[in-house]
Amino acid sequence: MLNRRKFLTAAGLGASSMALTGCDVFDNQLRIGAPLRSFLENANDLTLHAQHLLAGRDSLAQEFTEADIRQPMRPNGVTAPNDEFYKGLMAKDFADWRLEVGGLVEKPLTLTRDQILAMPSRTQITRHDCVEGWSCIAKWTGTPLALVLDQAVAKPEARYVVFHCLDTIDRSLSGEIKYYGSIDLIDARHPQTILAYGLNGKPLPVENGAPLRVRVERQLGYKMPKYIHKIELVSSFSSIGGGRGGYWEDYGYDWYGGI
Ligand SMILES: Nc1nc2c(c(=O)[nH]1)N[C@H]1C(S)=C(S)[C@@H](COP(=O)(O)O)O[C@H]1N2
Numbered sequence: 153m154l155n156r157r158k159f160l161t162a163a164g165l166g167a168s169s170m171a172l173t174g175c176d177v178f179d180n181q182l183r184i185g186a187p188l189r190s191f192l193e194n195a196n197d198l199t200l201h202a203q204h205l206l207a208g209r210d211s212l213a214q215e216f217t218e219a220d221i222r223q224p225m226r227p228n229g230v231t232a233p234n235d236e237f238y239k240g241l242m243a244k245d246f247a248d249w250r251l252e253v254g255g256l257v258e259k260p261l262t263l264t265r266d267q268i269l270a271m272p273s274r275t276q277i278t279r280h281d282c283v284e285g286w287s288c289i290a291k292w293t294g295t296p297l298a299l300v301l302d303q304a305v306a307k308p309e310a311r312y313v314v315f316h317c318l319d320t321i322d323r324s325l326s327g328e329i330k331y332y333g334s335i336d337l338i339d340a341r342h343p344q345t346i347l348a349y350g351l352n353g354k355p356l357p358v359e360n361g362a363p364l365r366v367r368v369e370r371q372l373g374y375k376m377p378k379y380i381h382k383i384e385l386v387s388s389f390s391s392i393g394g395g396r397g398g399y400w401e402d403y404g405y406d407w408y409g410g411i
């Protein structure tokens with residue numbers, strides 16, 4: 153049985169030799185019953201981890217130029233929340249909106265929109281890929297999530313960041329479900345992970361998640377909750393929603409959702 157270090161070495165060598173020789177190198181090792189194959193089959197989460205180590209969890213998503221921007225940014229999912237609380241906030245141009253940061257943090261925060269606007273910002277022109285098969289290039293401006301986490305100070309046991317949204321996406325018999333999603337603390341601290349309040353040089357429109365939405369540029373659209381009002385640090389999401397870390401994940405979508 154391969155141990156983890158050997159596997160990582162094999163995969164690392166494989167990645168460089170494959171470029172020269174094609175994929176033949178691995179074929180023999182991947183025959184049914186071969187140790188490497190059963191290792192791969194039995195350790196999906198470990199292979200995900202290995203992919204991240206090989207690709208570099210801090211590698212950047214491609215950034216584009218102004219000329220590449222396709223206007224308007226196509227809205228998707230909920231585009232006009234029909235929730236009374238949200239509509240009340242919207243009527244006052246979100247002056248009463250607050251972002252709460254809590255859960256496993258040393259210093260819970262409540263931030264106003266002005267406080268968030270006063271923090272250092274990052275602007276990036278990136279491609280949004282929806283799992284439905286379309287993509288769109290747009291310019292996003294926002295506060296690096298890492299700066300908010302620096303203020304709140306994650307407790308050592310915190311592993312994931314859960315984003316709670318104001319829009320009810322599902323009005324089913326089992327009750328109303330608000331959109332939610334999560335990423336881990338490594339992606340939360342990625343330099344392109346921002347809490348966006350600007351789109352293509354203008355305030356973020358309601359369709360695209362006003363007043364604040366997440367951008368995680370190496371992941372699929374459903375990993376970027378819109379209309380967020382609460383950020384919760386947790387050690388596990390088993391007790392949140394359906395327990396799989398997000399609204400779409402509870403319906404079977406992959407939690408990581410990488411592209
Ligand atoms: N709160 C909330 N966030 C959401 C959704 C949603 O329905 N509600 N849809 C997701 C999906 S599937 C996609 S593709 C993107 C769409 O973002 P856009 O409207 O800016 O294109 O938002 C994601 N975040």
Ligand SMILES: [Mo]
Pocket residue numbers: 228281282283284373374
């Ligand atoms: Mo999507």
